[in-house]
Amino acid sequence: MSEALCDIGFIGAGVMGKNLILNLVDNGYRVCAFDLDHGRLEALIEQDASERGDQPPRVEVCNSYTELLTRVKAPHLVILSVPAGAPVDDVCNKLLDAGLQADDIVIDTGNSLWTDSVERCKRYEGKLIFFTTAVSGGEVGARFGPSLMPSGDRYAWARIEPVWHAIAAKVDPATGQPIERFEPGNPVKEGEPCAAYIGPIGSGHFVKMVHNGIEYADMQMICEVYDVMRSALEMTPQEIAGVFREWNKGVLNSYLIDISAEVLDTEDSETGKPLVDVILDRAGQKGTGLWTAVGALQVGCPAPSIAEAVFARSLSTRKVLRTRAARKLAGPDVAPVPQEKRDEVIAQLHDALYCAKICVYAQGFDLMKLAAREQGWELNFSEIARIWRAGCIIRAVFLQSISDAYERDTKLSNLLLDDFFIEQIASHQGNWRRAVADATIGGIPVPAMSSALSYYDAFRRESLPANLLQAQRDFFGAHTFSRVDRPEQEKYHVLWGEAGRPVKKI
Structure with missing residues (x-):
């Protein structure tokens, strides 16, 4: 493919998205961005212009999902920074309509509920590779180094790992203290990255x-x-x-x-x-x-x-x-x-x-x-x-x-x-x-x-008053209990209404 093509497609140029995009280009990645709100794309271009000085533009923008896919290297790596819930599915479906393929990776970086991510992975199986990365650090973290919690397909992680390690926050391995530098165009490259593969989809x-x-x-x-x-x-x-x-x-x-x-x-x-x-x-x-x-x-x-x-x-x-x-x-x-x-x-x-x-x-x-x-x-x-x-x-x-x-x-x-x-x-x-x-x-x-x-x-208490609680439950609901002088798997019930309240093994 032509070197002129972008490395990453990015959808969503709100506060978090814009700053993640600028972080990516600071670290040498060519990004093509799309947002339904063209005002956000204009703000992105303006901020890039103010930060890069006399250097060439580092960010490209486009007008549609189809155009985004044509301007990004295949297999495509597309990052989403959109509100959790229905908007994630809406974007995924529009990308599929625009020609996204089964070996293309879509990364949800929003604050999605983990169970929703699990369901999405199943829904898009065989259509695209759905991956997630939870992002923490707010606006400044997104711009200069967030903590990243990725999860999903291991093949996808192999492609994503160098990108996330580049843009993540860094820590001095000797002291455990953050290495921070808030200078556009001069990202922190030394230290341990605060990004690590968490596990299967949803775990991140x-x-x-x-x-x-x-x-x-x-x-x-x-x-x-x-x-x-x-x-x-x-x-x-x-x-x-x-x-x-x-x-x-x-x-x-x-x-x-x-x-x-x-x-x-x-x-x-x-x-x-x-x-x-x-x-x-x-x-x-x-x-x-x-x-x-x-x-x-x-x-x-x-x-x-x-x-x-x-x-x-x-x-x-x-x-x-x-x-x-x-x-x-x-x-x-x-x-x-x-x-x-x-x-x-x-x-x-x-x-x-x-x-x-x-x-x-x-x-x-x-x-x-x-x-x-x-x-x-x-x-x-x-x-x-x-x-x-x-x-x-x-x-x-x-x-x-x-x-x-x-x-x-x-x-x-x-x-x-x-x-x-x-x-x-x-x-x-x-x-x-x-x-x-x-x-x-x-x-x-x-x-x-x-x-x-x-x-x-x-x-720190070996004994808690849950013994009385369990007796109460057995009294009004026959929920049974275990005894301290018998194997725990054995269950007992008191015949509360009978004389002497005999204990019966269940």
Whole structure:
């Protein structure tokens, strides 16, 4: 084929699509782009012109699906950045009508539900090779290096791997720290790429879904710590920003702590007030946290902190009702923490956030493990932690410790059973407990951090009160139970209505 043909066809030039395209051309790939909205294509061309200086144009655009296929090398590699759901199928069908062949690869990079990806792969089998790649990192990540979670056909991955490794975020292999450079035309080429083949179709989007669930919980817990500092310690947003910046130098170093400090240190340009104080306390969501909570329930995985983070967002939307409740419902009458105790409380909050964060990741990785077992996936958890060290929203120094834990023991059943994390929680849990207790006594809600503590305490208990619960179920529904002094597979039922309540083996 002529060298003038493009390497990649790209459909969808919205915020994420445009930035992925510019990332691709920065790394030397010739891209032909198409979007139903021609204004987006014009914006893409303008940005390319502003970034490349006196160099030749790096991006081509076209007016139809048919034209796109004629201008891309065969077998075609076509990347989609379109909204999840029906638009993905619409584009696939239009590409087939335009002449797409069975050995052409179509990559969905949207936030699709993983089960939808599985169904699409079946639907298009023999017509095209449907592949998926979950992308994390937002607009900046897409432009200068995202975390990529690809899944699907292994043949397709062999073709896609060099492309994804080129555009992905990079990490210094010696330190585990991101290598970042935000210069158009000068991409980071050194370091380990934050892109790794996850497994069969759907597994990549499942892993990204869990990433987002962890993200929900991490964000919520940072907000809870912020709330305690403002409500109990009466600290200003700027003072809290300073604390977060100190925390960012240690074990809590992360993108989310970093941006939280920047947000809290920002003034509103109109009023001069702290920006955070003029933002309505009504949080939105796009569904991935909800999908994670639902997915956990479906496979029977305890992920209470992720669920609590979703519920916290839902409760925040009940602003009118909360305003009424604030005028009617009584809370504790507690004096603010004295100035001389501030540093002590801040230290407690630091350790509480750290321990709760460990438990949230334990919940997320446990969910991936149970789903992998159910779906027959072989997930590399050490590698998943590594590709989250840069480019994605939950990127943090903490992920290196998780990768190391699964490197030490590839069969690790739960992160809380790794020796490093056992020691970390043992040495920090006193402050965690005090922080949760003091917040509760003060009437300050900390649903994610407190649920993480309850998760930890339940996980470390050999015996739980589920014995009473199972007896209750047997009483009203004859659901049977196992005995501690008999093989577990043997089932028993109490004849509750009879004298002496005899136990019957079922």
